Amino acid sequence: AFFVLGISAWHLLRAKDEETKDAFRRSFRFGAVYAFVATVAVMVVGHTQAQYMTRDGERRGDWGFEMRFFFRWEIEHLVARSKLRLEALYGDFAGGPLTAESREYVVACRRDR
Numbered sequence: 001a002f003f004v005l006g007i008s009a010w011h012l013l014r015a016k017d018e019e020t021k022d023a024f025r026r027s028f029r030f031g032a033v034y035a036f037v038a039t040v041a042v043m044v045v046g047h048t049q050a051q052y053m054t055r056d057g058e059r060r061g062d063w064g065f066e067m068r069f070f071f072r073w074e075i076e077h078l079v080a081r082s083k084l085r086l087e088a089l090y091g092d093f094a095g096g097p098l099t100a101e102s103r104e105y106v107v108a109c110r111r112d113r
Helices: 001-012 020-051 072-079
Strands: 084-090 106-111
Touching: 001 020, 072 084, 072 106
Parallel strands: none
Antiparallel strands: 084 106
């Protein structure tokens, strides 16, 4: 809607004949109506979503998402069959060694040319 408003306004400023101006006045009105409706919808949905996400002013702790865990050999296998070259495996983002106790799994690869 805002894109239509911008294009219509630009053409309204540049148009010389009345027929062209009339066409872009109509498209400007169309864009303005949809921009207004979309803005109100975003405000309502955003407010509703914020109410859902918070409880008594505190953020909810029950967020869910899908996650995929890989074994080390799976990563090595996938990298070997790609256009990447495995440079290093780390157990954290500071470059620590990958151990059974590592809470992070960082894979450093480089693309072969």
